[in-house]
Amino acid sequence: MNNELQKNGDDRSPGEPIVEITAMHKWFGDFHVLRDINLTVHKGERIIICGPSGSGKSTLIRCINRLEEHQKGRIIVDGIELTNDLKNIEKIREEVGMVFQHFNLFPHLSILENLTLGPVWVRKVPKAEAEETAMYYLEKVHIAEQALKYPGQLSGGQQQRVAIARSLCMRPKVMLFDEPTSALDPEMIKEVLDVMIDLAQEGMTMIVVSHEMGFAKSAAHRVLFMDEGEIVEENIPVEFFENPQHERTKLFLSQILHME
């Protein structure tokens, strides 16, 4: 992997803020899982969030599309504030795509139907147009020939690529990735990361929770390290990996990088 992406792949400098999290706290019962989170993500930016298990990184991104509720602070997505207002939540979810660790494709629908469901029912796009869009994105993730199969007939890597295509069909403004490659066999990780790099090259705003440091080094604008619910360190990749500031970051990096 190289740094080309940062140099010339994405010349558009990050635009206006698309996700603004201010002084956000979250509790699971009595457990303080997210502490004073402040994060602004601009259009076109790619953020990687890493950290030990239990640090709250998945919970953080799940708060952005309201799969989890925050108790304190503000989250504003695409100019809309996240509150208990269902209409706002649904509008935000139309613009925020999510890719899950365990794919979560709909097993009773074909691949094509999985992709056209969102556009047809949420964006009210006519079926023919939705199918065209679906085939376009299936081509992009190199899986067009499986369009009429069912998720159960595909491998993990193929399913994850379909999941990415499914989110893209909604033409979201931001894509959230919750450990997209953690459930994959090593030989399938590359095919999914390649798709994510293509996405990055087109300027998609991405917030990725992952342990794939190679992807962070080559495609991220910023790397965040979280531990025990706090954002401990935040930096550009070069600085983050070569000059970690905090002890906890150094410890984490030594554990993670020694595996590569």
Add this chain to the structure above:
Amino acid sequence: MVDSSQSIQAEQLKPPITRIGVIGWLRANLFNSVFNSFLTIVTLYFLWKIVPAFVRWAFIDSSWNTTGAACRAAGGACWSIVAKNFRFIIFGFFPYESQWRPLVAMILLFILLLLSSNRRFWRKWLGYAWLIGLFAMGLLLKGGLFGLSSVDSTKWSGLPLTLLLSVFGLTAAYPLGVALALGRQSRMPAIKSLCVVYIETIRGVPLISLLFMSSVMFPLFLPEGITINNILRAQVAIILFTAAYIAEVVRGGLQAIGRGQYEAAESMGLNYSQKMRLIILPQALKIVIPPTVGILISAFKDTSLVVIIGLYDLLKTTQSTLSDPRWMGFSIEAYIFIALIYFAGCFSMSSYSRRLERELYRGN
């Protein structure tokens, strides 16, 4: 020389005769161990004692279309009780000359059910066909229009009544059950408690008591002068009863769907009704087809309990023929006959569910 000896050695040997064909099957399945051989012999002994006697009673010595006295003289099975009382067993008190009407109604019902069993036919026209069909069936039974004589609902009895109570009962109970299951999952405390109380109360009482209650208590709650048809009371009781059981089965199905499916649907921006209708319910209902069909089969047979509130369903009309002194003592034959009818109904539901499962699980 080497060739000829090789060809002798290459000759195919046949397997020993005691291991193939019929004898081989018997050996492998019925006599493969001492215990199994013993069981086989005991079973064969019982079959030898029972089957010839049954065949003699049911077919050889039996009378098929004679009087009761002749039956008693013959000593075998008296199928004449069915043959001679056929129209009463099937149609009950429906006026004799007009019995072609419930017959046509039942045939219409079977045709519609047959069409609906093939999912390829599930188009708009089928919905219209059902609407027209239901109207036609109602008209045939009730009469009063188009020159058909009016037949009061108190005269509806026998097989048409059983089918009426079952088909409407099950078709209405299913969506009600699904709604209750969804309501029980609701986060709104009022809806949730309402559903829980309903389900647990209904499941706590036998259907018979519900039938009694609907028959006796219903009229007490209604304003002066308004009466509810006896059949309607039974129908409502059956629907309410079956729905509670279906609700619990569907709830099990909803719990079996992983959180990830809910989250994937939500993160796409689907609202509650879309999420349930397109993603969750199709999967949940498919998983619980076996127990659901079990409940529907039980409900079909439970329609026979309406004898308790004086409705003459298939079972009651059969029982009535037995109280006729000419036909006393031939209850076995009569009950075997209606058992075959119930069996036909339940078995077709059961086969259909197996076929439905095969279709739905193809591909995934």
